[in-house]
Amino acid sequence: MDGIKEDAIHNTALKLAEEIKNLSIYKSFYSDIQKLVSSPNVKKEDFKQSLQEAMKEKGLDTKLRNTVYHWVRTQSKNNKLDPLTCLSKASSQWEKRIHKSLNSMCSDLETSLAKLRPQSEQDDIAEKWNELSTYSLDLSKYRPVYAPKDFLEVLLTLSGYVPFTREDEPKWEFAHLPLQVKTLDQLRKEYPEWASGEPLLGANPESRCALGGGALGAERAALGARVSALRYAPVAQEFLKRGSPHCLRAGLWAQVLGVEITPHQTANFNQLKKSVLEVDLMIDKLIFKDVQLTASNDDQYFVFEDLLYQVMLCFSRDGEILQQLKGCVGSALTVTIKGKQTSPDNTTVFPPSGIIPFHGFSMYATPFCYLYDEPVQLYYTFRAFYIRYWHRLHNISTHPQGIVSLCLLYERLLEANEPLLWIHFKNINIHPVRVVFKWLMRAFSGHLPPDQLLFLWDAILGYDSLDILPLLAVAILSFRKENIFQVNTIQNVDAVLADLSTISIVPLLQLALMKP
Amino acid sequence: MNPDSKKLAASFYGRVNAPIVERCRVNFCTDLEKSVLMSNFERRGWHQVSPDDEWNFYWASTQTCRNLFSVESGYRMNDNQMINHFPNHYELSRKDLLVKNIKRYRKELEREGNPLAEKAEVVLQGGQVVTRYVHLDFVPVTFVLPADYNMFVEEYRKSPQSTWIMKPCGKSQGTGIFLINKLSKLKKWSREAKAPFHPQLTKESYVISRYIDNPLLIGGKKFDLRLYVLVTSFRPLKAYLFQLGFCRFCTVKYDTSVTELDNMYVHLTNVSVQKHGGDYNSIHGGKMSVQNLKLYLEGTRGKAVTDKLFAAMQWLIVHSLKAVSSVMANDRHCFECYGYDIIIDNQLKPWLVEVNASPSLTSTTVNDRILKYKLIDNILSVVLPPEGVPDVRWNKQPNVEALGNFDLLIDEELMEKDEQTSASNRGHKSHKNRTT
Numbered sequence: 001m002d003g004i005k006e007d008a009i010h011n012t013a014l015k016l017a018e019e020i021k022n023l024s025i026y027k028s029f030y031s032d033i034q035k036l037v038s039s040p041n042v043k044k045e046d047f048k049q050s051l052q053e054a055m056k057e058k059g060l061d062t063k064l065r066n067t068v069y070h071w072v073r074t075q076s077k078n079n080k081l082d083p084l085t086c087l088s089k090a091s092s093q094w095e096k097r098i099h100k101s102l103n104s105m106c107s108d109l110e111t112s113l114a115k116l117r118p119q120s121e122q123d124d125i126a127e128k129w130n131e132l133s134t135y136s137l138d139l140s141k142y143r144p145v146y147a148p149k150d151f152l153e154v155l156l157t158l159s160g161y162v163p164f165t166r167e168d169e170p171k172w173e174f175a176h177l178p179l180q181v182k183t184l185d186q187l188r189k190e191y192p193e194w195a196s197g198e199p200l201l202g203a204n205p206e207s208r209c210a211l212g213g214g215a216l217g218a219e220r221a222a223l224g225a226r227v228s229a230l231r232y233a234p235v236a237q238e239f240l241k242r243g244s245p246h247c248l249r250a251g252l253w254a255q256v257l258g259v260e261i262t263p264h265q266t267a268n269f270n271q272l273k274k275s276v277l278e279v280d281l282m283i284d285k286l287i288f289k290d291v292q293l294t295a296s297n298d299d300q301y302f303v304f305e306d307l308l309y310q311v312m313l314c315f316s317r318d319g320e321i322l323q324q325l326k327g328c329v330g331s332a333l334t335v336t337i338k339g340k341q342t343s344p345d346n347t348t349v350f351p352p353s354g355i356i357p358f359h360g361f362s363m364y365a366t367p368f369c370y371l372y373d374e375p376v377q378l379y380y381t382f383r384a385f386y387i388r389y390w391h392r393l394h395n396i397s398t399h400p401q402g403i404v405s406l407c408l409l410y411e412r413l414l415e416a417n418e419p420l421l422w423i424h425f426k427n428i429n430i431h432p433v434r435v436v437f438k439w440l441m442r443a444f445s446g447h448l449p450p451d452q453l454l455f456l457w458d459a460i461l462g463y464d465s466l467d468i469l470p471l472l473a474v475a476i477l478s479f480r481k482e483n484i485f486q487v488n489t490i491q492n493v494d495a496v497l498a499d500l501s502t503i504s505i506v507p508l509l510q511l512a513l514m515k516p
Numbered sequence: 517m518n519p520d521s522k523k524l525a526a527s528f529y530g531r532v533n534a535p536i537v538e539r540c541r542v543n544f545c546t547d548l549e550k551s552v553l554m555s556n557f558e559r560r561g562w563h564q565v566s567p568d569d570e571w572n573f574y575w576a577s578t579q580t581c582r583n584l585f586s587v588e589s590g591y592r593m594n595d596n597q598m599i600n601h602f603p604n605h606y607e608l609s610r611k612d613l614l615v616k617n618i619k620r621y622r623k624e625l626e627r628e629g630n631p632l633a634e635k636a637e638v639v640l641q642g643g644q645v646v647t648r649y650v651h652l653d654f655v656p657v658t659f660v661l662p663a664d665y666n667m668f669v670e671e672y673r674k675s676p677q678s679t680w681i682m683k684p685c686g687k688s689q690g691t692g693i694f695l696i697n698k699l700s701k702l703k704k705w706s707r708e709a710k711a712p713f714h715p716q717l718t719k720e721s722y723v724i725s726r727y728i729d730n731p732l733l734i735g736g737k738k739f740d741l742r743l744y745v746l747v748t749s750f751r752p753l754k755a756y757l758f759q760l761g762f763c764r765f766c767t768v769k770y771d772t773s774v775t776e777l778d779n780m781y782v783h784l785t786n787v788s789v790q791k792h793g794g795d796y797n798s799i800h801g802g803k804m805s806v807q808n809l810k811l812y813l814e815g816t817r818g819k820a821v822t823d824k825l826f827a828a829m830q831w832l833i834v835h836s837l838k839a840v841s842s843v844m845a846n847d848r849h850c851f852e853c854y855g856y857d858i859i860i861d862n863q864l865k866p867w868l869v870e871v872n873a874s875p876s877l878t879s880t881t882v883n884d885r886i887l888k889y890k891l892i893d894n895i896l897s898v899v900l901p902p903e904g905v906p907d908v909r910w911n912k913q914p915n916v917e918a919l920g921n922f923d924l925l926i927d928e929e930l931m932e933k934d935e936q937t938s939a940s941n942r943g944h945k946s947h948k949n950r951t952t
């Protein structure tokens with residue numbers, strides 16, 4: 001028995017050692033170790049022991065552990081193409097529609113998807129890079145390619161792609177999809193700290209506006225400072241489960257996501273900026289438009305407008321995103337860059353990131369403005385968050401963390417735990433997912449005040465799961481149900497749910513997770 | 517969710533659900549029919565009367581209030597009347613008097629040998645060494661013109677490269693304000709002001725203050741803070757700070773270059789100024805909440821410095837009030853809500869710019885309306901005794917629930933009581949110690 005286990009561990013270790021050789025950190029790590037080996041600290045007689053000691057001392061041990069942690073996390077992800085071919089069909093049709101509408105927008109506006117920027121324009125943008133809000137663009141004719149509403153319509157047709165629909169079941173669309181989702185009891189096991197009523201940061205709404213912190217705040221701050229200094233990703237992740245003090249979050253999130261700003265990253269970011277300057281992608285206008293429609297009009301984010309333009313423009317140029325999400329998002333367009341001589345490099349993937357923004361896309365990035373005021377820092381943490389989580393919220397897949405599963409989880413939770421609400425929605429003929437979909441798709445960004453939102457996202461990172469989103473949606477409905485019972489049109493339900501500025505998410509979620 | 521947890525949940529629900537207020541007969545009167553006022557009065561079931569009728573509660577303009585208290589009016593208030601200004605609020609709200617009072621307060625403390633008045637030398641940007649108060653240096657160096665002209669020139673010479681801001685004492689909303697970086701410009705101004713075709717200007721006095729040229733910027737833009745402070749008594753001092761202040765942002769990036777010196781969209785944060793800029797956004801009105809400022813500062817700069825900044829702001833408010841408490845006519849019928857304008861510099865030090873005795877109750881945005889509605893609601897519940905009818909015999913010690921979004925800044929009466937009890941406790945203990 002033990003033998004088999006040991007063999008398995010040995011094999012995994014071998015595989016790991018091979019894999020690490022392919023990682024970008026390998027070269028510098030290897031040379032660091034070599035240096036260490038030749039130092040007097042490492043003794044020939046006691047090589048293994050003394051090397052391990054020395055590695056610990058130099059922080060290389062933590063570095064190695066973090067590397068393994070991040071590698072394992074990327075492996076456990078379901079990176080294969082969709083097993084449910086029916087959904088992948090739906091997904092590719094949706095993608096085609098988006099591409100088509102991009103193309104027709106281009107021809108309507110008599111512009112092209114990609115063209116070289118004239119030098120004068122390049123200079124202009126370069127000069128205004130730090131205040132792009134003053135860069136004048138006529139965007140009146142540009143419209144977001146699609147909005148959450150449009151995406152929802154597509155999702156609601158998904159059951160049509162599933163061959164067997166049982167006649168005797170009610171026509172609640174997601175219920176027909178042969179996907180497994182958790183029950184509330186299973187969620188309680190997923191979130192044991194919350195379910196058992198452990199003290200969580202943000203659980204006491206009194207402390208929200210008050211200037212002081214409270215005893216729990218002080219305790220978490222002291223512990224958090226130690227965790228942060230440890231620089232060990234799994235510990236940081238564990239710490240986030242019970243909420244981070246605001247002042248430590250920037251560092252802890254970066255640790256959990258494996259973001260470290262090296263000169264290489266900075267150079268890379270500048271390269272992205274350069275490609276924004278050189279090539280004019282039609283996406284750029286959509287990005288400007290999106291920031292203007294969302295963050296610029298929001299009292300919580302308008303001050304960060306200029307930062308967001310930079311970050312979102314660079315995001316669109318980042319080929320690494322497409323690389324890392326291969327198989328999770330569909331295929332991107334390839335277009336010719338107008339104005340470039342015919343040569344092998346006059347085409348570009350459109351956009352290089354492979355991600356076409358929808359109305360509200362920038363809201364995935366806005367909350368990070370409360371953590372980082374350096375664009376490079378903000379960019380890489382946001383990008384890592386996107387690659388790990390957000391892309392699942394606007395792509396059709398059967399992944400248990402994908403938007404389809406989350407919608408289904410929401411439906412099941414609502415039906416099982418708030419049957420009267422469920423029936424009310426049926427009676428007034430409103431699909432219950434309609435009233436919460438924009439929350440789910442934007443992970444509540446722009447809907448909750450930033451302090452609350454950051455606590456919610458702490459939990460996403462801490463438990464490495466998006467399941468908390470549908471759970472929160474149900475908890476909010478349940479909280480406002482008396483008001484929902486009073487109304488019977490979608491407009492009025494929306495009105496009841498419009499203002500979440502007074503919601504304290506931690507006590508609400510904890511209440512939902514604690515055993516009745 | 518089960519019904520029990522629902523009950524629990526209801527207590528987490530922070531919405532301003534109009535609590536059931538006891539409806540008592542209060543006759544109010546107002547010079548200002550702002551909706552945030554009227555809806556609060558209405559919700560309390562108050563009855564509107566004219567100033568000549570028997571009123572209990574008057575939301576008056578500063579002018580009306582001064583008239584009422586003037587000797588000529590001969591008006592005497594009874595025990596069940598209350599008004600929203602102190603008769604000589606201008607000791608705090610006029611730019612020249614505020615500075616005068618603070619200077620006097622510091623001198624007095626210095627004379628007493630109070631450690632609060634400690635001074636130390638600081639090095640200015642140009643390398644010159646000047647002496648400043650360590651704890652009470654919270655207003656930019658200011659002089660009244662034309663009276664203090666010579667003193668100003670002396671200070672100016674110490675750092676000739678700095679910029680100064682000129683403000684007419686009696687005006688508001690940014691009118692008449694301009695920046696100066698050369699003495700010649702001031703001379704030109706004073707020649708013009710004395711010129712025969714500007715006779716009205718000769719009468720007007722100005723303050724000239726050191727311009728805070730290193731403001732904290734967010735997103736590259738300058739902002740100032742508007743905090744609300746409620747004073748229910750000056751002797752003993754009783755003051756409350758409203759948690760829901762906001763930051764007012766300029767619409768244009770901050771730029772200290774000389775060419776932008778006359779661009780008021782860069783330098784003045786007044787909404788009344790910014791509104792006329794092309795980039796003014798009427799949805800948020802350039803306003804961000806103080807809670808979000810705090811969140812941002814904690815997230816990007818850390819907790820210790822943020823806490824220190826907020827403590828320094830409270831300190832600044834308390835001492836500006838103490839500076840005027842001896843000269844204020846402390847009438848028991850009065851309370852007043854002040855709008856404090858504060859600028860934070862890039863070292864996270866707050867500077868008091870101005871105090872308004874009639875902060876605007878106009879709502880520029882939806883959030884603004886919610887905030888001002890709560891402000892008025894909370895003011896009423898703090899200043900009124902629990903029974904809800906004005907009564908000057910009440911001890912002005914509202915209970916915790918009545919505070920709403922106000923935090924107690926200072927209550928000298930309570931402090932004295934605490935000191936007495938702890939002194940007697942100490943006495944008691946030491947006594948016990950001796951016997952055992």
Ligand SMILES: Nc1ncnc2c1ncn2[C@@H]1O[C@H](COP(=O)(O)OP(=O)(O)OP(=O)(O)O)[C@@H](O)[C@H]1O
Pocket residue numbers: 656681683687688689690691693725726727728729739740783784785786857859869870872
């Ligand atoms: N010393 C200073 N340093 C930097 N900026 C200043 C200074 N004094 C004033 N300002 C800026 O000028 C604006 C107007 O100043 P202030 O509030 O004193 O004038 P006001 O015309 O009385 O305005 P209000 O309408 O608030 O009464 C302030 O909001 C601030 O942005």
